[in-house]
Amino acid sequence: MAEELTFEQIDKTVFDTLRPPDQGYWTLMGLLFLGVLAGAGCWLYQIFKGIGVTGQNNPVHWGTYIINFVFWVGIAHSGTLISAILHLFRAGWTNPIARAAETMTVFAVCTAGLFPFIHLGRVWLVHYMIPIPNQRLLWPNFQSPLMFDVVAISTYLTVSSLFWYTGMLPDLATIRDRSQGMRRKIFSILSLGWTGELEQWRHYARGYLFFAALATPLAISVHSVVSWDFALSVAPGWHTTIFAPYFVAGAIHSGLAMVLALMIPLRKFFRYEKIITVKVLESVAKTIVFTGLIVGFAYGTEYFIAWYSRNSIEMETFRWRAFGDYAPEYWIMVICNTIIPLLFLFKKVRTHLRLMFVISIIVNIGMWYERFVIIIGSVAHDFIPHAWGLYRPTAVEFGIMIGSFCLFFLLFALFIKHLPSVSMTKMKESVHHGGHHGG
Amino acid sequence: MEGEKICLMGLFRDEGQAVSAVRGLKDSGEFHLERVHSPIASHDLDDALGLPKSKVGWFTLAGGIIGFFSGFLLAVFTATRWNMIVSGKPVVALAPFFIVGFEFTILFAVFGNVIGLITQARLPRFKIYTEYDPRLTGDRYGVLASCDAPRRNALSLFFETKGAKVKPFKRAST
Known part of the structure:
Protein backbone atom coordinates (compact mmCIF):
# COMPACT_ATOMS: atom_id res chain seq x y z
CA MET A 1 0.00 0.00 0.00
CA ALA A 2 1.36 3.37 -0.98
CA GLU A 3 0.27 5.07 2.24
CA GLU A 4 2.58 2.82 4.24
CA LEU A 5 5.65 3.71 2.18
CA THR A 6 7.98 6.44 3.33
CA PHE A 7 11.07 7.86 1.63
CA GLU A 8 13.18 6.01 4.19
CA GLN A 9 11.50 2.67 3.49
CA ILE A 10 11.97 3.12 -0.25
CA ASP A 11 15.70 3.74 0.24
CA LYS A 12 16.02 0.80 2.62
CA THR A 13 14.17 -1.62 0.32
CA VAL A 14 16.37 -0.70 -2.64
CA PHE A 15 19.52 -0.75 -0.50
CA ASP A 16 18.78 -4.26 0.66
CA THR A 17 18.95 -5.42 -2.95
CA LEU A 18 22.55 -4.19 -3.20
CA ARG A 19 23.88 -6.39 -0.40
CA PRO A 20 26.59 -8.90 -1.36
CA PRO A 21 24.89 -11.69 -3.32
CA ASP A 22 24.62 -15.28 -2.15
CA GLN A 23 26.01 -18.40 -3.81
CA GLY A 24 22.82 -19.01 -5.80
CA TYR A 25 23.37 -15.71 -7.58
CA TRP A 26 26.93 -16.59 -8.56
CA THR A 27 25.83 -20.04 -9.72
CA LEU A 28 23.24 -18.39 -11.97
CA MET A 29 25.85 -15.93 -13.23
CA GLY A 30 28.22 -18.82 -13.96
CA LEU A 31 25.57 -20.68 -15.97
CA LEU A 32 24.65 -17.57 -17.93
CA PHE A 33 28.31 -16.89 -18.61
CA LEU A 34 28.73 -20.43 -19.93
CA GLY A 35 25.77 -19.78 -22.25
CA VAL A 36 27.44 -16.60 -23.50
CA LEU A 37 30.68 -18.52 -24.08
CA ALA A 38 28.79 -21.18 -26.02
CA GLY A 39 27.22 -18.49 -28.22
CA ALA A 40 30.60 -16.78 -28.72
CA GLY A 41 32.13 -20.18 -29.61
CA CYS A 42 29.45 -20.74 -32.26
CA TRP A 43 30.13 -17.31 -33.73
CA LEU A 44 33.86 -17.99 -33.79
CA TYR A 45 33.19 -21.30 -35.56
CA GLN A 46 31.09 -19.45 -38.13
CA ILE A 47 33.85 -16.87 -38.68
CA PHE A 48 36.40 -19.62 -39.39
CA LYS A 49 34.11 -21.90 -41.42
CA GLY A 50 32.02 -19.28 -43.23
CA ILE A 51 28.37 -18.28 -43.23
CA GLY A 52 27.52 -21.62 -44.89
CA VAL A 53 27.36 -23.24 -41.44
CA THR A 54 23.96 -21.58 -41.02
CA GLY A 55 20.75 -22.70 -42.69
CA GLN A 56 20.68 -19.48 -44.72
CA ASN A 57 20.76 -20.21 -48.43
CA ASN A 58 18.72 -19.56 -51.57
CA PRO A 59 16.04 -18.27 -51.34
CA VAL A 60 16.13 -17.47 -47.59
CA HIS A 61 19.13 -15.29 -46.82
CA TRP A 62 17.73 -13.68 -43.71
CA GLY A 63 17.38 -16.31 -41.01
CA THR A 64 17.42 -16.40 -37.23
CA TYR A 65 20.02 -13.62 -37.04
CA ILE A 66 17.60 -11.08 -38.45
CA ILE A 67 14.70 -12.68 -36.52
CA ASN A 68 16.66 -12.20 -33.30
CA PHE A 69 17.70 -8.71 -34.29
CA VAL A 70 14.06 -7.65 -34.77
CA PHE A 71 13.02 -9.58 -31.64
CA TRP A 72 15.55 -7.79 -29.39
CA VAL A 73 14.88 -4.37 -30.87
CA GLY A 74 11.22 -5.06 -30.15
CA ILE A 75 11.96 -6.02 -26.54
CA ALA A 76 13.77 -2.69 -26.19
CA HIS A 77 10.68 -0.70 -27.04
CA SER A 78 8.63 -1.15 -23.92
CA GLY A 79 11.37 0.49 -21.83
CA THR A 80 10.92 3.66 -23.81
CA LEU A 81 7.15 3.28 -23.75
CA ILE A 82 7.17 3.00 -19.98
CA SER A 83 9.76 5.61 -19.11
CA ALA A 84 9.26 8.16 -21.88
CA ILE A 85 5.82 7.87 -23.48
CA LEU A 86 3.92 7.06 -20.30
CA HIS A 87 6.05 9.65 -18.41
CA LEU A 88 4.70 12.30 -20.78
CA PHE A 89 1.17 11.01 -20.12
CA ARG A 90 1.84 11.23 -16.36
CA ALA A 91 0.99 7.54 -15.84
CA GLY A 92 2.26 7.19 -12.28
CA TRP A 93 1.82 3.40 -12.17
CA THR A 94 4.91 2.95 -14.33
CA ASN A 95 7.27 4.51 -11.75
CA PRO A 96 8.14 1.28 -9.86
CA ILE A 97 9.08 -0.57 -13.07
CA ALA A 98 10.52 2.30 -15.12
CA ARG A 99 14.16 1.75 -14.15
CA ALA A 100 14.14 -1.97 -14.85
CA ALA A 101 12.34 -1.38 -18.14
CA GLU A 102 14.89 1.28 -19.18
CA THR A 103 17.69 -1.12 -18.31
CA MET A 104 16.00 -3.80 -20.36
CA THR A 105 15.93 -1.34 -23.27
CA VAL A 106 19.66 -0.64 -23.09
CA PHE A 107 20.68 -4.30 -22.81
CA ALA A 108 18.17 -5.43 -25.44
CA VAL A 109 19.51 -2.88 -27.96
CA CYS A 110 23.07 -4.02 -27.16
CA THR A 111 22.03 -7.64 -27.80
CA ALA A 112 20.12 -6.68 -30.96
CA GLY A 113 23.09 -4.70 -32.23
CA LEU A 114 25.26 -7.84 -32.21
CA PHE A 115 23.14 -9.65 -34.79
CA PRO A 116 23.87 -7.51 -37.86
CA PHE A 117 27.56 -8.04 -37.02
CA ILE A 118 27.06 -11.81 -36.77
CA HIS A 119 24.91 -11.84 -39.92
CA LEU A 120 27.56 -9.91 -41.82
CA GLY A 121 29.84 -12.95 -41.95
CA ARG A 122 33.03 -10.99 -42.55
CA VAL A 123 32.59 -8.89 -39.45
CA TRP A 124 35.90 -7.11 -39.91
CA LEU A 125 34.38 -5.21 -42.84
CA VAL A 126 31.76 -3.61 -40.59
CA HIS A 127 33.41 -0.20 -40.98
CA TYR A 128 32.03 -0.07 -44.54
CA MET A 129 28.71 0.89 -42.94
CA ILE A 130 30.24 3.92 -41.25
CA PRO A 131 30.43 7.11 -43.32
CA ILE A 132 34.21 7.42 -43.28
CA PRO A 133 36.50 7.54 -46.33
CA PRO A 140 27.41 4.22 -47.57
CA ASN A 141 24.27 4.57 -49.65
CA PHE A 142 21.80 6.41 -47.42
CA GLN A 143 18.95 5.57 -49.80
CA SER A 144 19.07 2.03 -48.46
CA PRO A 145 16.79 1.18 -45.51
CA LEU A 146 19.67 -0.90 -44.12
CA MET A 147 21.61 2.35 -43.70
CA PHE A 148 18.56 3.97 -42.08
CA ASP A 149 18.81 1.09 -39.64
CA VAL A 150 22.49 1.68 -38.88
CA VAL A 151 21.72 5.32 -38.05
CA ALA A 152 18.49 4.55 -36.16
CA ILE A 153 19.86 1.73 -34.00
CA SER A 154 23.07 3.62 -33.15
CA THR A 155 20.99 6.66 -32.20
CA TYR A 156 18.62 4.52 -30.15
CA LEU A 157 21.46 2.86 -28.24
CA THR A 158 23.12 6.21 -27.52
CA VAL A 159 19.91 7.98 -26.52
CA SER A 160 18.51 5.17 -24.38
CA SER A 161 21.86 4.76 -22.57
CA LEU A 162 22.06 8.51 -21.83
CA PHE A 163 18.40 8.57 -20.76
CA TRP A 164 19.00 5.60 -18.45
CA TYR A 165 22.12 7.12 -16.89
CA THR A 166 20.62 10.59 -16.48
CA GLY A 167 17.54 9.11 -14.82
CA MET A 168 19.78 7.27 -12.38
CA LEU A 169 21.88 10.27 -11.33
CA PRO A 170 19.97 11.24 -8.13
CA ASP A 171 19.79 7.58 -7.08
CA ARG A 184 31.57 5.39 -1.99
CA LYS A 185 34.46 6.34 -4.27
CA ILE A 186 32.88 4.61 -7.27
CA PHE A 187 29.47 6.16 -6.67
CA SER A 188 31.04 9.59 -6.08
CA ILE A 189 32.36 9.45 -9.62
CA LEU A 190 29.19 7.93 -11.08
CA SER A 191 26.89 10.48 -9.41
CA LEU A 192 28.93 13.40 -10.83
CA GLY A 193 28.65 15.30 -7.56
CA TRP A 194 24.86 15.41 -7.45
CA THR A 195 23.65 16.95 -4.18
CA GLY A 196 19.95 17.50 -4.83
CA GLU A 197 20.42 21.24 -4.81
CA LEU A 198 17.34 23.04 -6.17
CA GLU A 199 19.50 24.67 -8.83
CA GLN A 200 20.42 21.17 -10.05
CA TRP A 201 16.84 19.90 -9.91
CA ARG A 202 15.60 22.88 -11.92
CA HIS A 203 17.75 21.99 -14.91
CA TYR A 204 17.46 18.26 -14.37
CA ALA A 205 13.66 18.23 -14.45
CA ARG A 206 13.66 20.25 -17.65
CA GLY A 207 16.37 18.12 -19.26
CA TYR A 208 14.58 14.89 -18.27
CA LEU A 209 11.35 16.14 -19.83
CA PHE A 210 13.16 16.85 -23.10
CA PHE A 211 14.77 13.42 -22.94
CA ALA A 212 11.31 11.85 -22.69
CA ALA A 213 9.96 14.09 -25.45
CA LEU A 214 12.84 13.10 -27.76
CA ALA A 215 12.87 9.40 -26.88
CA THR A 216 9.18 9.06 -27.78
CA PRO A 217 9.38 9.84 -31.54
CA LEU A 218 12.75 8.08 -31.64
CA ALA A 219 11.35 4.78 -30.35
CA ILE A 220 8.49 4.94 -32.85
CA SER A 221 10.87 5.80 -35.69
CA VAL A 222 13.34 3.04 -34.82
CA HIS A 223 10.91 0.18 -35.20
CA SER A 224 9.36 1.86 -38.23
CA VAL A 225 12.83 1.92 -39.78
CA VAL A 226 13.29 -1.76 -38.85
CA SER A 227 9.98 -2.53 -40.59
CA TRP A 228 11.15 -0.66 -43.72
CA ASP A 229 14.06 -3.08 -44.02
CA PHE A 230 11.31 -5.37 -45.25
CA ALA A 231 8.58 -3.05 -46.51
CA LEU A 232 10.84 -1.20 -48.95
CA SER A 233 11.74 -4.37 -50.82
CA VAL A 234 9.32 -5.70 -53.39
CA ALA A 235 8.53 -9.08 -51.84
CA PRO A 236 4.98 -10.37 -51.32
CA GLY A 237 3.95 -10.05 -47.68
CA TRP A 238 6.64 -7.42 -47.04
CA HIS A 239 5.83 -4.60 -49.46
CA THR A 240 3.01 -3.05 -47.46
CA THR A 241 2.36 0.29 -45.80
CA ILE A 242 0.93 -1.27 -42.62
CA PHE A 243 4.37 -2.53 -41.58
CA ALA A 244 5.53 0.47 -39.53
CA PRO A 245 2.58 0.70 -37.09
CA TYR A 246 2.28 -3.11 -37.11
CA PHE A 247 5.94 -3.48 -36.05
CA VAL A 248 5.75 -0.72 -33.43
CA ALA A 249 2.67 -2.31 -31.82
CA GLY A 250 4.31 -5.74 -31.94
CA ALA A 251 7.47 -4.36 -30.39
CA ILE A 252 5.60 -2.85 -27.48
CA HIS A 253 3.57 -6.08 -27.12
CA SER A 254 6.68 -8.24 -26.77
CA GLY A 255 8.48 -5.66 -24.65
CA LEU A 256 5.66 -5.44 -22.14
CA ALA A 257 5.57 -9.23 -21.93
CA MET A 258 9.32 -9.21 -21.21
CA VAL A 259 8.74 -6.57 -18.52
CA LEU A 260 6.30 -8.95 -16.81
CA ALA A 261 8.69 -11.89 -17.23
CA LEU A 262 11.47 -9.92 -15.52
CA MET A 263 9.45 -8.02 -12.91
CA ILE A 264 7.59 -10.98 -11.41
CA PRO A 265 10.78 -12.84 -10.33
CA LEU A 266 12.50 -9.55 -9.41
CA ARG A 267 9.60 -8.63 -7.15
CA LYS A 268 9.78 -11.99 -5.41
CA PHE A 269 13.56 -12.22 -4.95
CA PHE A 270 14.03 -8.63 -3.82
CA ARG A 271 10.84 -8.42 -1.75
CA TYR A 272 9.58 -5.51 -3.77
CA GLU A 273 5.93 -6.36 -2.96
CA LYS A 274 5.21 -2.94 -1.49
CA ILE A 275 6.79 -1.13 -4.41
CA ILE A 276 5.95 -3.30 -7.43
CA THR A 277 2.37 -3.95 -6.41
CA VAL A 278 0.04 -6.42 -8.11
CA LYS A 279 -1.85 -3.37 -9.35
CA VAL A 280 1.26 -2.23 -11.28
CA LEU A 281 1.64 -5.66 -12.91
CA GLU A 282 -2.08 -5.69 -13.61
CA SER A 283 -1.73 -2.39 -15.47
CA VAL A 284 1.02 -3.93 -17.63
CA ALA A 285 -1.25 -6.92 -18.30
CA LYS A 286 -4.10 -4.61 -19.36
CA THR A 287 -1.76 -2.80 -21.76
CA ILE A 288 -0.75 -6.20 -23.19
CA VAL A 289 -4.43 -6.90 -23.98
CA PHE A 290 -4.53 -3.59 -25.86
CA THR A 291 -1.32 -4.18 -27.83
CA GLY A 292 -2.39 -7.79 -28.48
CA LEU A 293 -5.61 -6.51 -30.04
CA ILE A 294 -3.68 -4.08 -32.26
CA VAL A 295 -1.37 -6.88 -33.36
CA GLY A 296 -4.39 -9.15 -34.02
CA PHE A 297 -6.02 -6.38 -36.03
CA ALA A 298 -2.82 -6.04 -38.09
CA TYR A 299 -2.80 -9.81 -38.80
CA GLY A 300 -6.40 -9.54 -40.02
CA THR A 301 -5.72 -6.41 -42.09
CA GLU A 302 -2.86 -8.15 -43.93
CA TYR A 303 -5.28 -10.88 -45.03
CA PHE A 304 -7.97 -8.39 -45.98
CA ILE A 305 -5.56 -6.33 -48.10
CA ALA A 306 -4.22 -9.48 -49.80
CA TRP A 307 -7.76 -10.54 -50.69
CA TYR A 308 -8.93 -7.03 -51.60
CA SER A 309 -5.93 -6.42 -53.89
CA ARG A 310 -6.86 -9.47 -56.03
CA ASN A 311 -3.12 -9.84 -56.54
CA SER A 312 -2.56 -13.56 -57.06
CA ILE A 313 1.00 -13.55 -55.65
CA GLU A 314 -0.07 -11.72 -52.52
CA MET A 315 -3.09 -14.00 -52.07
CA GLU A 316 -0.96 -17.12 -52.50
CA THR A 317 1.62 -15.83 -49.98
CA PHE A 318 -1.01 -15.40 -47.31
CA ARG A 319 -2.76 -18.67 -48.13
CA TRP A 320 0.59 -20.43 -47.79
CA ARG A 321 1.34 -18.67 -44.50
CA ALA A 322 -1.71 -20.17 -42.83
CA PHE A 323 -1.81 -23.56 -44.59
CA GLY A 324 1.68 -24.12 -46.05
CA ASP A 325 4.95 -25.51 -44.70
CA TYR A 326 5.18 -22.91 -41.94
CA ALA A 327 1.53 -23.21 -40.86
CA PRO A 328 2.47 -24.46 -37.32
CA GLU A 329 4.67 -21.38 -36.82
CA TYR A 330 1.88 -19.14 -38.13
CA TRP A 331 -0.73 -20.58 -35.78
CA ILE A 332 1.68 -20.45 -32.82
CA MET A 333 2.05 -16.75 -33.64
CA VAL A 334 -1.69 -16.07 -33.86
CA ILE A 335 -2.62 -18.03 -30.75
CA CYS A 336 0.23 -16.80 -28.54
CA ASN A 337 0.00 -13.15 -29.52
CA THR A 338 -3.69 -12.49 -29.89
CA ILE A 339 -5.75 -15.26 -28.26
CA ILE A 340 -3.78 -16.07 -25.08
CA PRO A 341 -3.29 -12.41 -23.98
CA LEU A 342 -7.09 -12.08 -24.00
CA LEU A 343 -7.04 -14.20 -20.83
CA PHE A 344 -5.87 -11.00 -19.13
CA LEU A 345 -9.43 -9.71 -19.59
CA PHE A 346 -10.25 -11.84 -16.55
CA LYS A 347 -9.25 -10.17 -13.30
CA LYS A 348 -8.43 -13.54 -11.72
CA VAL A 349 -5.84 -14.21 -14.43
CA ARG A 350 -4.24 -10.77 -14.46
CA THR A 351 -3.83 -10.76 -10.68
CA HIS A 352 -2.43 -14.31 -10.50
CA LEU A 353 1.33 -13.87 -10.66
CA ARG A 354 2.24 -17.35 -11.88
CA LEU A 355 -0.33 -17.22 -14.66
CA MET A 356 0.89 -13.77 -15.63
CA PHE A 357 4.45 -15.05 -15.77
CA VAL A 358 3.49 -18.03 -17.93
CA ILE A 359 1.44 -15.85 -20.31
CA SER A 360 4.27 -13.35 -20.61
CA ILE A 361 6.62 -16.15 -21.71
CA ILE A 362 3.99 -17.44 -24.17
CA VAL A 363 3.64 -13.95 -25.69
CA ASN A 364 7.40 -13.72 -26.11
CA ILE A 365 7.48 -17.09 -27.84
CA GLY A 366 4.64 -15.91 -30.06
CA MET A 367 6.44 -12.70 -30.92
CA TRP A 368 9.62 -14.58 -31.83
CA TYR A 369 7.53 -16.73 -34.18
CA GLU A 370 5.88 -13.60 -35.62
CA ARG A 371 9.29 -12.47 -36.82
CA PHE A 372 9.98 -16.00 -38.13
CA VAL A 373 6.73 -16.00 -40.12
CA ILE A 374 7.32 -12.53 -41.58
CA ILE A 375 11.02 -12.82 -42.36
CA ILE A 376 11.23 -16.41 -43.56
CA GLY A 377 7.73 -16.84 -44.99
CA SER A 378 7.82 -14.12 -47.61
CA VAL A 379 11.16 -14.93 -49.26
CA ALA A 380 10.73 -18.71 -49.00
CA HIS A 381 7.62 -18.52 -51.19
CA ASP A 382 7.70 -15.46 -53.43
CA PHE A 383 7.06 -14.89 -57.13
CA ILE A 384 8.56 -17.80 -59.01
CA PRO A 385 7.62 -21.37 -57.93
CA HIS A 386 10.94 -22.88 -59.08
CA ALA A 387 12.76 -20.52 -56.67
CA TRP A 388 10.73 -21.56 -53.66
CA GLY A 389 12.58 -23.17 -50.80
CA LEU A 390 12.50 -23.83 -47.08
CA TYR A 391 14.73 -22.76 -44.24
CA ARG A 392 15.54 -24.37 -40.91
CA PRO A 393 18.08 -22.95 -38.44
CA THR A 394 21.18 -25.04 -37.73
CA ALA A 395 22.79 -25.84 -34.36
CA VAL A 396 25.23 -22.93 -34.85
CA GLU A 397 22.31 -20.50 -35.18
CA PHE A 398 20.58 -21.99 -32.14
CA GLY A 399 23.85 -21.72 -30.19
CA ILE A 400 24.21 -18.04 -31.03
CA MET A 401 20.56 -17.44 -30.19
CA ILE A 402 20.91 -19.11 -26.78
CA GLY A 403 24.10 -17.12 -26.24
CA SER A 404 22.22 -13.88 -26.93
CA PHE A 405 19.51 -14.73 -24.39
CA CYS A 406 22.18 -15.63 -21.83
CA LEU A 407 24.01 -12.35 -22.53
CA PHE A 408 20.85 -10.31 -22.01
CA PHE A 409 19.97 -12.04 -18.72
CA LEU A 410 23.60 -11.94 -17.55
CA LEU A 411 23.75 -8.16 -18.05
CA PHE A 412 20.39 -7.74 -16.34
CA ALA A 413 21.43 -9.94 -13.40
CA LEU A 414 24.65 -7.93 -13.03
CA PHE A 415 22.67 -4.71 -13.04
CA ILE A 416 20.13 -5.65 -10.39
CA LYS A 417 22.79 -6.49 -7.80
CA HIS A 418 25.01 -3.46 -8.42
CA LEU A 419 22.72 -0.56 -9.31
CA PRO A 420 19.29 0.49 -8.04
CA SER A 421 16.76 -1.64 -9.92
CA SER A 430 4.92 8.95 -6.46
CA VAL A 431 4.57 8.76 -2.70
CA HIS A 432 4.88 12.53 -2.41
CA HIS A 433 2.16 13.13 -4.97
CA GLY A 434 -0.29 10.85 -3.23
CA GLY A 435 0.95 7.35 -3.87
CA HIS A 436 -0.25 7.03 -7.46
CA HIS A 437 2.05 4.16 -8.24
CA GLY A 438 -0.54 1.49 -8.34
CA GLY A 439 -0.69 0.97 -4.61
CA MET B 1 33.92 45.75 10.03
CA GLU B 2 31.93 42.56 9.45
CA GLY B 3 32.22 39.76 11.97
CA GLU B 4 32.38 35.99 11.59
CA LYS B 5 29.57 34.39 9.57
CA ILE B 6 27.95 31.16 10.58
CA CYS B 7 25.87 28.75 8.53
CA LEU B 8 22.95 26.70 9.78
CA MET B 9 21.04 24.10 7.87
CA GLY B 10 17.43 23.40 8.70
CA LEU B 11 16.64 19.76 7.92
CA PHE B 12 12.94 19.22 7.24
CA ARG B 13 10.95 16.05 6.81
CA ASP B 14 8.08 17.92 5.22
CA GLU B 15 8.23 19.86 1.97
CA GLY B 16 5.59 22.37 3.15
CA GLN B 17 7.69 23.32 6.17
CA ALA B 18 10.76 23.78 3.97
CA VAL B 19 8.73 26.03 1.63
CA SER B 20 7.55 28.07 4.61
CA ALA B 21 11.14 28.41 5.89
CA VAL B 22 12.39 29.55 2.47
CA ARG B 23 9.65 32.18 2.25
CA GLY B 24 10.40 33.31 5.81
CA LEU B 25 14.13 33.61 5.12
CA LYS B 26 13.56 35.60 1.94
CA ASP B 27 11.29 38.01 3.81
CA SER B 28 13.64 38.42 6.77
CA GLY B 29 16.30 41.05 6.32
CA GLU B 30 18.78 39.59 8.80
CA PHE B 31 19.36 36.06 7.45
CA HIS B 32 20.84 35.12 4.11
CA LEU B 33 19.39 32.15 2.22
CA GLU B 34 22.31 30.23 0.72
CA ARG B 35 20.98 27.02 -0.81
CA VAL B 36 18.10 24.61 -0.75
CA HIS B 37 18.37 20.84 -1.20
CA SER B 38 15.58 18.38 -1.91
CA PRO B 39 15.42 14.59 -2.35
CA ILE B 40 12.97 15.06 -5.24
CA ALA B 41 12.19 17.79 -7.78
CA SER B 42 9.89 20.27 -6.06
CA HIS B 43 7.83 22.86 -7.91
CA ASP B 44 6.71 24.44 -4.63
CA LEU B 45 10.30 25.08 -3.59
CA ASP B 46 11.10 26.40 -7.09
CA ASP B 47 8.19 28.83 -6.77
CA ALA B 48 9.22 29.88 -3.25
CA LEU B 49 12.75 30.58 -4.44
CA GLY B 50 11.43 32.34 -7.53
CA LEU B 51 13.82 30.41 -9.79
CA PRO B 52 13.60 31.26 -13.48
CA LYS B 53 12.87 28.66 -16.15
CA SER B 54 15.87 26.51 -17.06
CA LYS B 55 17.67 27.33 -20.32
CA VAL B 56 18.43 23.66 -21.07
CA GLY B 57 15.81 23.69 -23.82
CA TRP B 58 17.81 26.14 -25.94
CA PHE B 59 20.75 23.73 -25.97
CA THR B 60 18.37 20.94 -26.99
CA LEU B 61 16.90 23.05 -29.78
CA ALA B 62 20.32 24.10 -31.06
CA GLY B 63 21.44 20.45 -31.03
CA GLY B 64 18.33 19.40 -32.95
CA ILE B 65 18.80 22.02 -35.68
CA ILE B 66 22.50 21.21 -36.08
CA GLY B 67 21.61 17.50 -36.10
CA PHE B 68 19.03 17.77 -38.89
CA PHE B 69 21.35 19.60 -41.22
CA SER B 70 24.30 17.37 -40.30
CA GLY B 71 22.35 14.20 -41.10
CA PHE B 72 20.72 15.48 -44.25
CA LEU B 73 23.91 17.02 -45.61
CA LEU B 74 25.96 13.92 -44.73
CA ALA B 75 23.57 11.85 -46.86
CA VAL B 76 23.80 14.42 -49.69
CA PHE B 77 27.60 14.46 -49.44
CA THR B 78 27.96 10.66 -49.60
CA ALA B 79 25.49 10.42 -52.51
CA THR B 80 27.24 13.10 -54.56
CA ARG B 81 30.68 11.48 -54.24
CA TRP B 82 29.78 9.12 -57.10
CA ASN B 83 26.63 10.68 -58.65
CA MET B 84 25.21 7.28 -59.52
CA ILE B 85 21.51 6.71 -60.01
CA VAL B 86 20.50 3.72 -57.87
CA SER B 87 17.08 2.04 -58.32
CA GLY B 88 15.92 4.94 -60.48
CA LYS B 89 15.91 7.35 -57.57
CA PRO B 90 17.45 10.81 -57.85
CA VAL B 91 21.00 11.10 -56.52
CA VAL B 92 19.82 13.53 -53.86
CA ALA B 93 16.59 11.82 -52.79
CA LEU B 94 14.60 13.88 -50.32
CA ALA B 95 12.43 11.20 -48.65
CA PRO B 96 15.23 8.78 -47.59
CA PHE B 97 17.59 11.59 -46.65
CA PHE B 98 14.88 13.16 -44.50
CA ILE B 99 14.86 9.93 -42.43
CA VAL B 100 18.62 10.24 -41.87
CA GLY B 101 18.09 13.92 -40.99
CA PHE B 102 15.35 12.96 -38.52
CA GLU B 103 17.50 10.42 -36.66
CA PHE B 104 20.39 12.90 -36.47
CA THR B 105 17.97 15.56 -35.20
CA ILE B 106 17.10 13.36 -32.22
CA LEU B 107 20.71 12.30 -31.63
CA PHE B 108 22.15 15.81 -31.65
CA ALA B 109 19.18 17.23 -29.71
CA VAL B 110 19.96 14.70 -26.97
CA PHE B 111 23.65 15.64 -27.08
CA GLY B 112 22.59 19.30 -26.78
CA ASN B 113 20.29 18.37 -23.92
CA VAL B 114 23.11 16.61 -22.05
CA ILE B 115 25.53 19.49 -22.68
CA GLY B 116 22.85 21.93 -21.50
CA LEU B 117 22.17 19.87 -18.41
CA ILE B 118 25.80 19.49 -17.33
CA THR B 119 26.75 23.08 -18.03
CA GLN B 120 23.68 24.65 -16.46
CA ALA B 121 23.64 22.36 -13.41
CA ARG B 122 27.44 22.71 -13.20
CA LEU B 123 28.17 19.00 -13.30
CA PRO B 124 30.37 17.08 -12.77
CA ARG B 125 31.36 18.43 -9.40
CA PHE B 126 33.67 16.10 -7.52
CA LYS B 127 34.06 18.22 -4.42
CA ILE B 128 30.88 18.23 -2.43
CA TYR B 129 30.01 21.18 -0.21
CA THR B 130 31.25 21.04 3.36
CA GLU B 131 27.81 22.30 4.41
CA TYR B 132 26.08 19.10 3.39
CA ASP B 133 24.18 16.25 5.00
CA PRO B 134 23.90 12.75 3.50
CA ARG B 135 20.20 12.65 4.37
CA LEU B 136 19.56 15.33 1.73
CA THR B 137 19.51 12.68 -1.00
CA GLY B 138 17.34 10.46 1.21
CA ASP B 139 14.35 11.85 3.00
CA ARG B 140 15.21 15.38 4.14
CA TYR B 141 14.77 18.80 2.64
CA GLY B 142 17.68 21.08 3.58
CA VAL B 143 17.59 24.85 3.81
CA LEU B 144 21.00 26.44 4.33
CA ALA B 145 21.14 29.99 5.66
CA SER B 146 23.90 32.20 7.01
CA CYS B 147 24.00 35.12 9.39
CA ASP B 148 26.39 37.07 11.56
CA ALA B 149 27.66 34.97 14.45
CA PRO B 150 25.75 36.91 17.14
CA ARG B 151 22.44 36.16 15.35
CA ARG B 152 23.04 32.40 15.44
CA ASN B 153 20.44 31.69 18.12
CA ALA B 154 17.81 33.72 16.31
CA LEU B 155 18.39 31.74 13.09
CA SER B 156 18.37 28.48 14.98
CA LEU B 157 15.10 29.43 16.66
CA PHE B 158 13.66 30.43 13.29
CA PHE B 159 14.38 26.96 11.85
CA GLU B 160 13.05 25.19 14.95
CA THR B 161 9.78 27.11 14.86
CA LYS B 162 9.42 26.04 11.22
CA GLY B 163 9.77 22.40 12.29
CA ALA B 164 13.41 21.70 11.37
CA LYS B 165 16.28 19.92 13.05
CA VAL B 166 19.18 22.33 12.98
CA LYS B 167 22.66 21.39 11.81
CA PRO B 168 25.40 24.00 12.37
CA PHE B 169 28.39 24.59 10.09
CA LYS B 170 31.38 26.79 10.62
CA ARG B 171 32.22 29.14 7.83
CA ALA B 172 35.27 31.35 7.89
CA SER B 173 34.02 34.22 5.83
CA THR B 174 33.78 37.92 6.26
Missing part, protein backbone atom coordinates in the same frame (compact mmCIF):
# COMPACT_ATOMS: atom_id res chain seq x y z
CA ASN A 134 37.80 4.00 -46.88
CA GLN A 135 40.54 2.70 -49.14
CA ARG A 136 38.20 2.32 -52.14
CA LEU A 137 36.64 5.76 -51.61
CA LEU A 138 33.24 4.13 -51.19
CA TRP A 139 30.53 5.75 -49.11
CA LEU A 172 23.53 7.15 -7.55
CA ALA A 173 24.04 10.09 -5.18
CA THR A 174 21.70 8.46 -2.65
CA ILE A 175 23.85 5.32 -2.72
CA ARG A 176 27.06 7.40 -2.47
CA ASP A 177 25.74 9.13 0.64
CA ARG A 178 25.06 5.80 2.37
CA SER A 179 28.22 3.95 1.36
CA GLN A 180 31.73 3.67 2.66
CA GLY A 181 35.11 2.81 1.21
CA MET A 182 35.53 1.79 -2.41
CA ARG A 183 31.79 1.78 -3.13
CA VAL A 422 13.88 0.59 -8.80
CA SER A 423 14.08 4.34 -9.23
CA MET A 424 14.09 5.65 -5.66
CA THR A 425 13.54 9.19 -6.91
CA LYS A 426 10.50 8.29 -9.01
CA MET A 427 9.07 6.23 -6.16
CA LYS A 428 9.51 9.13 -3.74
CA GLU A 429 7.79 11.44 -6.21
